Amino acid sequence: MRYLIVVTLIWAFSFSFIGEVLAGKIDSYFAVLVRVSIASLIFLPLTKFRGIATELKLKIMLIGSVQIGIMYLFFYQSFLFLTVHEVILFTIFTPMYVTLVYDALKAQFKPLYLVSTGVAVLGAYIIRYHDVTSQFITGFLMVQGANICFAIGQSAYKKVMESHQDISQRDVFGYFHFGALIVSLVAFGWFGNTEKLSPTFTQWGVLLWLGIVASGLGYFLWNKGACEVDAGVLGIMNNALVPAGLVMNLLIWGAPTNYTLLALGSGVIAFSLWLHHFFMKRYQTH
Secondary structure, eight states, X not given: OHHHHHXXXXXXXXXXXXXIIITTTSOHHHHHHHHXXXXXXXXXXXXXXXXXXXXXXXXXXXXXXXXXXXXXXXXXXHTTTXXXXXXXXXXXXXXXXXXXXXXHHTTOOOTHHHHHHHHXXXXXXXXXXXXXXXXXXXHHHHHHHXXXXXXXXXXXXXXXXXXXXXXXXXXXXXXXXXXXXXHHHHHHHHHOOTTSOOOOHXXXXXXXXXXXXXXXXXXXXXXXXXXXXXXXXXXXXXXXXXXXXXXIIIIISOOXXXXXXHHHHHHHHHHHXXXXXXXXXXXXXX
């Protein structure tokens, strides 16, 4: 639990750093590549290359390629279409996706979950009531793509490591970043804009912080913490990122927003989460 709390505080700054300092100013694929490359270099000397089953290496690489490799591609692009506080708020859907993904792996379908998800979408609509454009929809869908990737990665890593409790996570976590690095290299080579590759001193500072602290340290502690708690606590801590990130953005950065619609929409989304947990308990008793 303590690992999840520490990372929540670290990541609370990340949203604003990306949205206020990097988004639209330097190429997003380049930013992702730099961030993942730094994290990979940090774990390179810690990685155990011998004595680890090839199958386990590949599984962790695949998890990393999804949880942060593909996720970052969606996440960074979303800031081009949404405000920072909207990106932060729309990450609140992640616990729902954790449940849906887990049920999908068990070949189960629970239709009531579609109701809670629909209510959450209504909350998102309220926040942008007078300005629901195609750009907003695109950004919203990109955040959901990032949420799904993050949910898949968390669940998969927890499941894999529960089957390999005799292995130190520090010895194998480098493969997580190596998998993400492959995705980042391919994405930058294919989509990167070479005209936006000149970060300022401040932007380099943010990239270093994101690579070393938010990614290198953050994802290791988050996934390690995820292995030490049950799914319910993990879902709660996913949600804790939202108020922490909003406080940083709205108070420190002073981002302009319609507080009435933000409060109303946030309330509806919060209700959808309560509804989701209510449905979870209902299914568990049947």
